[in-house]
Amino acid sequence: AGETLLVLLPNIVPFILLWLGIGKRGAIQVPVNTAYRGSLLVHVINDSAADTMIVEASFLDRLADVAGELEHLKRLIVLDPSGNQGELPPALAHMEQLDFKVLTDAPDTPRETLPAHHDIKAVMYTSGTTGPSKGVMITHAHAYTYAHGGVDLLDLVPGDVYYAPLPLFHIAGQWACVYASLIAGSTAVVTQRFSVERFWEDAKRFNATTTFFLGAMAN
Numbered sequence: 001a002g003e004t005l006l007v008l009l010p011n012i013v014p015f016i017l018l019w020l021g022i023g024k025r026g027a028i029q030v031p032v033n034t035a036y037r038g039s040l041l042v043h044v045i046n047d048s049a050a051d052t053m054i055v056e057a058s059f060l061d062r063l064a065d066v067a068g069e070l071e072h073l074k075r076l077i078v079l080d081p082s083g084n085q086g087e088l089p090p091a092l093a094h095m096e097q098l099d100f101k102v103l104t105d106a107p108d109t110p111r112e113t114l115p116a117h118h119d120i121k122a123v124m125y126t127s128g129t130t131g132p133s134k135g136v137m138i139t140h141a142h143a144y145t146y147a148h149g150g151v152d153l154l155d156l157v158p159g160d161v162y163y164a165p166l167p168l169f170h171i172a173g174q175w176a177c178v179y180a181s182l183i184a185g186s187t188a189v190v191t192q193r194f195s196v197e198r199f200w201e202d203a204k205r206f207n208a209t210t211t212f213f214l215g216a217m218a219n
Contacts (some may be wrong), residue, residue, distance in 0.1 A: 001026030006053035008032040026115040029122040031169035046071045117141040147179035156184035163208035165194040
């Protein structure tokens with residue numbers, strides 16, 4: 001509880017399992033923009049002061065490129081669907097495989113107390129349009145209120161299929177789509193990324209009843 005944990009994963013269901021597990025444990029999730037490389041990636045990793053990162057194997061080369069610039073990161077927990085972890089980035093002391101049986105099969109070991117509404121749930125980094133990305137500290141109450149606002153805005157109800165192709169490292173994908181669906185009892189559709197060509201095909205395939213757009217996507 002209270003530990004800061006970087007998460008660098010694509011849009012996959014295990015990301016959601018991790019986000020929920022981290023929150024229940026009372027740890028602090030720091031999702032990382034999957035487009036970040038070089039100095040942008042270094043800034044977020046160092047600024048978070050986290051010593052542990054959960055990362056998909058496809059992003060290990062990016063960490064290897066900047067390993068000498070990382071001030072706090074010492075431990076990688078790697079999700080590798082192929083089963084081949086590849087090379088350990090230099091200067092990182094420990095790397096282990098992420099086994100999702102820990103999340104799905106392990107007996108429940110609850111804390112004596114669950115996180116309070118005012119405890120920090122996550123640090124979400126801004127997009128960095130006015131300078132280096134800034135870490136915004138989010139409480140459990142903030143996240144829930146934001147997500148519940150999405151339920152009210154879209155009139156989400158059980159039976160809705162909510163298709164919003166947004167990144168899970170951002171509040172819109174993680175909270176306005178997935179968290180809102182959990183609150184409403186509706187179904188969230190998680191896809192890798194937004195595609196103009198594929199949008200209506202996906203909407204039909206998933207029998208989507210509602211969606212959420214950012215302005216540029218709607219245009």
